[in-house]
Amino acid sequence: MKVSELLDKVNTVFNGEAIKIGEITVEGTVIKENGYYKLVDTDNKEKSITINYSKPLKDGIVIKARGMVEMSIHRKTNGYYPRLMVTSIKALTEEPIIDQTFMDELNDKLRNFVPRLLSTIIKDQMKCLLIHGKNAQTHQDFLINLKTEFPEYSQYADITTIETSLADSSLEQVIRENANSYDAIFLVRGGGDSQELERIGGVKSAIAILDANVPFYIALGHSQDRNLSVLEKVADGIYHTPTALGIHFGKVLKDYHEKKILEQINKELSD
Numbered sequence: 001m002k003v004s005e006l007l008d009k010v011n012t013v014f015n016g017e018a019i020k021i022g023e024i025t026v027e028g029t030v031i032k033e034n035g036y037y038k039l040v041d042t043d044n045k046e047k048s049i050t051i052n053y054s055k056p057l058k059d060g061i062v063i064k065a066r067g068m069v070e071m072s073i074h075r076k077t078n079g080y081y082p083r084l085m086v087t088s089i090k091a092l093t094e095e096p097i098i099d100q101t102f103m104d105e106l107n108d109k110l111r112n113f114v115p116r117l118l119s120t121i122i123k124d125q126m127k128c129l130l131i132h133g134k135n136a137q138t139h140q141d142f143l144i145n146l147k148t149e150f151p152e153y154s155q156y157a158d159i160t161t162i163e164t165s166l167a168d169s170s171l172e173q174v175i176r177e178n179a180n181s182y183d184a185i186f187l188v189r190g191g192g193d194s195q196e197l198e199r200i201g202g203v204k205s206a207i208a209i210l211d212a213n214v215p216f217y218i219a220l221g222h223s224q225d226r227n228l229s230v231l232e233k234v235a236d237g238i239y240h241t242p243t244a245l246g247i248h249f250g251k252v253l254k255d256y257h258e259k260k261i262l263e264q265i266n267k268e269l270s271d
Contacts, residue, residue, distance in 0.1 A: 185209070
């Protein structure tokens with residue numbers, strides 16, 4: 001299928017006609033525009049669709065990309081924009097598919113990466129960023145279990161939530177725009193199969209985390225497999241579910257609280 005043919009199908013579906021778009025294969029040329037990857041029709045350069053893939057692609061390669069179409073609505077214009085969530089790629093030329101520059105940069109930065117325990121970064125009034133996927137309530141699992149474990153958590157942790165696409169380019173943008181304002185970042189995502197978890201984040205968002213130098217903890221789903229997402233390489237802590245991460249954070253805050261009380265009692269006894 002060409003990009004122009006896909007766009008025709010998308011318009012037909014959006015206008016209410018009974019055509020279902022399942023997993024599809026689209027052929028086109030990869031271009032990078034304003035930080036996003038697009039697939040351009042080889043016969044009609046004006047026809048393009050944004051694509052999301054877990055690894056950085058080389059500009060100008062001709063590929064066949066397989067994946068699912070996702071629709072996003074622009075809040076200001078109310079316009080709709082299709083994106084192809086790519087699961088696999090096949091090159092139609094002998095050129096490399098992956099832009100090795102980003103991979104080399106990530107590997108260089110990982111050589112100096114040392115994970116930090118939550119217990120070593122806790123302080124009074126710490127600011128935390130909680131990132132979750134669009135149209136998902138997984139952040140509530142984190143917050144509910146944090147509050148259950150330690151109801152007074154808010155006196156130590158001020159938590160801001162951000163909803164965003166968990167695709168690499170979108171997540172990178174959120175991290176770079178916000179990371180420097182927070183003491184720790186939590187990323188949560190609900191259950192999914194291995195292929196879905198592999199598409200969370202990517203090389204660019206992993207580099208953004210390392211550049212920010214902010215403690216980063218993730219709970220990406222129920223899978224017991226590891227190393228599905230590149231983000232696991234840069235995480236200070238990895239949890240199977242948002243519930244587990246919320247409980248752990250609550251325990252750490254509770255221990256910190258009890259330690260402060262004990263220190264205050266000892267100080268009063270010594271005075």
